[in-house]
Amino acid sequence: MSSDRDTTRIVRSWLLDGPTELPDRVLDAVLDQLPSTHQGRATWWPARRLSHMNTPMRFALGAVAIVIAVVLGINLLGSNIGGPSPTPTPAPSGASEEPVVRAWIDAVNERDQEAATAVMSDRVVVSDTTLEREEAARTILETWCPMDVLSVQRVGDSYIVEAAFVEDDLGTCTAGVPGTTGMFVVEVVDGKVSRLP
Numbered sequence: 001m002s003s004d005r006d007t008t009r010i011v012r013s014w015l016l017d018g019p020t021e022l023p024d025r026v027l028d029a030v031l032d033q034l035p036s037t038h039q040g041r042a043t044w045w046p047a048r049r050l051s052h053m054n055t056p057m058r059f060a061l062g063a064v065a066i067v068i069a070v071v072l073g074i075n076l077l078g079s080n081i082g083g084p085s086p087t088p089t090p091a092p093s094g095a096s097e098e099p100v101v102r103a104w105i106d107a108v109n110e111r112d113q114e115a116a117t118a119v120m121s122d123r124v125v126v127s128d129t130t131l132e133r134e135e136a137a138r139t140i141l142e143t144w145c146p147m148d149v150l151s152v153q154r155v156g157d158s159y160i161v162e163a164a165f166v167e168d169d170l171g172t173c174t175a176g177v178p179g180t181t182g183m184f185v186v187e188v189v190d191g192k193v194s195r196l197p
Contacts, residue, residue, distance in 0.1 A: 098152055098154065100192065108140060113137050121189060121193065126140065126197075140196065145168055148166065149162070160183055161185075162181060163181065165177060165179070
């Protein structure tokens with residue numbers, strides 16, 4: 001016991017005897033000899049270390065970040081979490097236009113100019129030439145062969161018609177060779193045929 005007390009007393013006296021501060025000139029000389037690196041902040045955001053935080057604090061910060069992300073996502077995407085809103089959407093116009101295309105084809109096959117003009121626009125583009133309705137119908141009826149329609153397919157605003165051509169009574173078919181199949185495009189605008197190949 002006495003040796004421990006003596007050691008403590010000697011250490012205390014040794015610490016108290018010496019100077020507690022270095023003179024400024026010595027401190028400056030030592031600092032000049034030390035290598036230094038500038039440690040300015042690279043960003044405006046203060047550096048934080050999660051390793052210094054306890055585990056519950058890290059989980060709490062993570063949960064808060066997730067909640068903020070979910071709230072922002074809901075606000076950005078709207079409140080349609082359960083699917084699209086039940087607003088009524090108009091039926092595609094193609095549902096009402098395909099019968100117009102088929103009526104025009106029937107009129108051409110029957111050589112019925114009145115029925116053909118009834119389903120055509122006032123001005124019709126035929127082979128890149130714009131014609132008045134009656135003239136367009138007459139041109140088509142004089143040159144096209146009757147046809148058996150194999151399919152009508154909507155592509156965008158147009159209809160692709162696949163047909164098998166047959167000989168007419170007069171034997172004057174020029175637009176399609178009888179016995180062959182062909183495809184042509186019909187465009188419908190405002191419920192009327194407005195463009196033909």
